[in-house]
Amino acid sequence: MIKVGSDFSGVGAFDQALRRLKINYKTVYSCDMDKYARQTYIENYGEPEYYPENVYDREIPKEALDIYMTSPPCQSFSLAGKRKGEDSVNGVLFYNSHEFIMKNSPRYFIFENVKGLLSDANGRTFQIWLDMLGGKSVNGNPVLFPREDAAPYHIYHKVLNAKHFGVPQNRERVFIIGIRDDGDNSFSFPKPFHLTKRLKDVLETDVDEKYYLSDTQVNSVKNSKHEHSSRVYEINDCSPTVMAKSGGGHEPYINEVIQLNKSKESGGVQPYKQNRIYDANGISPVLDTECGRPYIKTGTELKLIGLLSNEKYNDFSRRIYSSETIGRTLMGSGGNCNDKTGQYLIENRIRRLTPRECFRLMDFPDTFTWHVSDTQAYKQAGNSIVVNVLYEIINKLVK
Numbered sequence: 309m310i311k312v313g314s315d316f317s318g319v320g321a322f323d324q325a326l327r328r329l330k331i332n333y334k335t336v337y338s339c340d341m342d343k344y345a346r347q348t349y350i351e352n353y354g355e356p357e358y359y360p361e362n363v364y365d366r367e368i369p370k371e372a373l374d375i376y377m378t379s380p381p382c383q384s385f386s387l388a389g390k391r392k393g394e395d396s397v398n399g400v401l402f403y404n405s406h407e408f409i410m411k412n413s414p415r416y417f418i419f420e421n422v423k424g425l426l427s428d429a430n431g432r433t434f435q436i437w438l439d440m441l442g443g444k445s446v447n448g449n450p451v452l453f454p455r456e457d458a459a460p461y462h463i464y465h466k467v468l469n470a471k472h473f474g475v476p477q478n479r480e481r482v483f484i485i486g487i488r489d490d491g492d493n494s495f496s497f498p499k500p501f502h503l504t505k506r507l508k509d510v511l512e513t514d515v516d517e518k519y520y521l522s523d524t525q526v527n528s529v530k531n532s533k534h535e536h537s538s539r540v541y542e543i544n545d546c547s548p549t550v551m552a553k554s555g556g557g558h559e560p561y562i563n564e565v566i567q568l569n570k571s572k573e574s575g576g577v578q579p580y581k582q583n584r585i586y587d588a589n590g591i592s593p594v595l596d597t598e599c600g601r602p603y604i605k606t607g608t609e610l611k612l613i614g615l616l617s618n619e620k621y622n623d624f625s626r627r628i629y630s631s632e633t634i635g636r637t638l639m640g641s642g643g644n645c646n647d648k649t650g651q652y653l654i655e656n657r658i659r660r661l662t663p664r665e666c667f668r669l670m671d672f673p674d675t676f677t678w679h680v681s682d683t684q685a686y687k688q689a690g691n692s693i694v695v696n697v698l699y700e701i702i703n704k705l706v707k
Contacts, residue, residue: 310374310706313337313414315363315405319348319688322377322418324672325698331706337369344684345691352676363404368411375702376414378405379693380421406440409459415491416705417441419484420693423467426482437484438463444489461486462493470671470694472500476507476634477669478610479694483701498700508631510668511654520659521651528617529628529658610636613653628653635661635669640690649690663689671695 309332314322317338326333338356340346346359360366380401409417419441426434438446443458445451447465451458463486470479487493611630627650629636636649651658661669663685667676670692678685 309334311336311371312375312377313369313373313412314377315339315408316379316381316401317349317377318342318345318379318692319676319678320353321670321672321693321695321698323353324676324695325702328695328699329703329706331702333374336371336373339363339366344680345688348678348680348688351679363401368408370412372412373414374416375705376408376412376417377698378408378417378419380405380419402437406457406459409441409461409486410457413488414486415488417461417486418698418701419486421482423480423482426467434482438465441484441486445493459486460489462489462495463487464495464497466497468497468697469500470697471503471634473498473694473696473700474501474503474505475669475671475694475696476503476505476510477637477694478634479637481693481697483697485701485705487705495704498704503634506632507629507635507652507669508654510665511631512662512664515659515662519662520657525616526658529614610634616651624650627651628658638666638669638686638690640687640692666690671697 312322312326312333313336317340323335335353335356337358338349339360339362340349341361346361358367358369405419419437425437428434439455440457441459441461442451442463443454443460445462447463463484465482465484467480467482470477470481483497485495485497487495611633612627613630614628616626616628624639627636629650629652631652631654635652638649649661651660663678663682664674666686666689668674670689671694672689672692678688680688
């Protein structure tokens with residue numbers, strides 16, 4: 309039996325991955341201060357042997373764990389947040405996890421955070437994390453002059469996207485894997501595999517009317533009108549008008565060349581033509597001398613098909629996406645699925661995702677239950693970790 313523990317445990321994605329691996333394990337320690345997340349955790353896994361609320365006053369177990377999992381709150385580094393980084397209280401919670409590793413000396417540790425961590429303070433924050441966690445080596449490169457407070461571990465880091473591991477959600481997260489110096493320090497991240505699921509494959513069939521937009525809200529839908537480089541089209545009908553400047557210059561209409569923009573977590577789109585991604589099921593865009601390299605890719609990118617014109621909606625909640633491709637990154641901080649995740653066109657009706665659908669997009673099984681409000685359920689799903697990504701990582705560690 310392996311002994312595990314976690315900080316910022318949430319609703320137990322770590323436990324779900326261990327269960328899926330059929331690993332005989334014991335949860336020695338978990339920690340989370342959100343009372344609703346604690347309620348859901350206990351409902352699904354029972355209460356851990358030691359379950360403190362706050363990392364600032366918890367006691368660190370003396371016996372070394374086999375695996376320590378931690379995911380310090382990510383809002384400080386999120387591209388969708390205010391990017392306060394280490395200036396915020398959440399931003400310095402990393403040091404509690406570092407303290408845990410130094411005192412407990414787990415055999416392995418797993419850090420998870422948003423991709424925005426990499427660019428915080430022009431990369432300095434992430435470098436500090438690497439310097440303090442990887443006292444022996446980083447991605448296979450020996451550390452010649454480690455910090456005095458560096459943990460004596462071999463670490464590996466990489467950004468992984470859920471859509472590359474069987475889950476139809478565009479969710480990029482950075483993972484840092486640590487291996488104690490007395491163990492086999494050879495590790496490689498799991499390889500991506502072809503995505504066969506689409507968002508429509510995780511949808512419920514019987515959905516309450518409260519999740520659908522009203523007729524008034526539907527009437528406020530308009531086609532997305534961006535600059536030429538950020539137009540997103542839905543169904544192929546005909547090619548846009550051939551223009552002499554920049555390969556186009558017409559008004560954006562639905563039913564034209566299918567363009568799939570490469571989505572960033574911030575919701576933005578890359579402005580240069582060479583970064584556009586087009587669907588191979590559509591027609592080719594106008595060729596000109598400035599085209600660069602229009603890559604062809606089939607159906608694995610987020611597809612924006614319209615906007616809500618009502619000004620009461622924020623930038624994210626106004627967006628309407630196609631259910632034929634993948635889902636946008638779920639955000640937990642908003643407490644409401646469509647606040648930062650958007651709406652979806654599903655069988656010719658527009659609605660937000662249900663809590664069950666959000667948990668399915670985090671790869672939780674339908675046996676997972678909760679007895680909290682929709683607002684809390686959305687928050688719990690968005691703040692969690694995609695189960696199959698953890699499954700693949702842990703499988704590489706303990707196989």
